[in-house]
Amino acid sequence: MAESETYVYLNGNFVPDKDAVISVRTHALNYGTSVFEGIRGYWNESESRVYIFRMKEHYERMGRSCRIMFMNMPHSPDEYCDLTIKLIKMNNPKTDTYIRPIVYKSSYNISPALLNNPDGTTIFTAPLGQYVDIHKGLHVCVSSWKRLTDNVIPPRGKIGGSYCNAALIVSEAKKSGFDEAITLTNDEKIGEGSAMNLFIVRNGKLVTSTVTDDILEGITRDTIIHMANELNIPVETRRIDRSELYICEEAFFCGTGAQVSPVTMVDHRPIADGNIGPISKKLQDLYFEIVRGKVEKYKHWCTPVDIE
Numbered sequence: 001m002a003e004s005e006t007y008v009y010l011n012g013n014f015v016p017d018k019d020a021v022i023s024v025r026t027h028a029l030n031y032g033t034s035v036f037e038g039i040r041g042y043w044n045e046s047e048s049r050v051y052i053f054r055m056k057e058h059y060e061r062m063g064r065s066c067r068i069m070f071m072n073m074p075h076s077p078d079e080y081c082d083l084t085i086k087l088i089k090m091n092n093p094k095t096d097t098y099i100r101p102i103v104y105k106s107s108y109n110i111s112p113a114l115l116n117n118p119d120g121t122t123i124f125t126a127p128l129g130q131y132v133d134i135h136k137g138l139h140v141c142v143s144s145w146k147r148l149t150d151n152v153i154p155p156r157g158k159i160g161g162s163y164c165n166a167a168l169i170v171s172e173a174k175k176s177g178f179d180e181a182i183t184l185t186n187d188e189k190i191g192e193g194s195a196m197n198l199f200i201v202r203n204g205k206l207v208t209s210t211v212t213d214d215i216l217e218g219i220t221r222d223t224i225i226h227m228a229n230e231l232n233i234p235v236e237t238r239r240i241d242r243s244e245l246y247i248c249e250e251a252f253f254c255g256t257g258a259q260v261s262p263v264t265m266v267d268h269r270p271i272a273d274g275n276i277g278p279i280s281k282k283l284q285d286l287y288f289e290i291v292r293g294k295v296e297k298y299k300h301w302c303t304p305v306d307i308e
Contacts, residue, residue, distance in 0.1 A: 028104035032161020137264030196255030250277030
């Protein structure tokens with residue numbers, strides 16, 4: 001393989017990136033009928049390994065998204081894991097790496113219908129550093145755009161077309177000078193970020209929205225809850241009012257892209273003293289140790305791939 005050449009898995013074959021093409025007629029391109037995952041591989045230079053974080057859980061969630069969309073996931077989660085490991089070895093990254101598997105409706109039908117519509121699949125990888133600035137603390141707004149609801153396009157599924165909602169949310173925020181945005185549910189409670197979950201701290205307790213508040217059932221969110229329990233930080237899952245954002249002690253986003261991203265200002269109001277809070281920092285520091293395979297008790301979450 002040429003040093004600069006990368007490979008993509010596409011419908012049963014590993015092909016050079018330049019050859020991984022689908023037709024403009026493809027149903028998923030025309031109607032947004034795809035589901036996907038975002039998975040991170042973390043480079044551990046001292047071990048010359050990439051650690052893929054909670055890979056199987058991501059593929060299990062992709063299977064649930066497929067069921068929502070009348071899709072038959074072309075491979076089992078274990079098979080997807082094997083394909084991903086092989087792809088990482090072929091691409092031989094020596095940096096943090098993003099892994100994007102997709103299942104998509106592949107017919108050329110001129111109709112949005114999902115039935116009698118075969119499923120294709122692909123996996124590609126790309127270098128990825130910080131999705132947002134995780135060190136300075138983010139200034140965010142409450143978006144004027146509502147999050148999609150479960151009975152419109154379910155946010156608990158990672159469905160391609162639904163991310164137009166996220167695109168509008170984050171684009172409005174950035175055009176207005178903010179780093180990110182927080183969404184409201186249809187009945188005006190706090191949901192999550194544009195494409196990440198949200199925690200706040202109140203009275204020393206971590207608080208996050210419920211999974212029925214039109215949020216993605218985040219794997220990083222689940223990771224944070226596990227970590228907090230281990231650290232004896234109390235966690236409460238409940239509905240959150242907008243005004244709690246202005247009086248909380250800390251806040252942070254979490255997700256595969258966002259990782260653990262502290263928020264220090266909301267709607268021009270500083271959170272507490274406007275600095276990254278101690279709980280956010282403690283969780284952030286531990287998270288980055290865990291994902292690079294440096295914490296033995298959490299190594300079962302990390303799949304090592306040796307890089308030559």
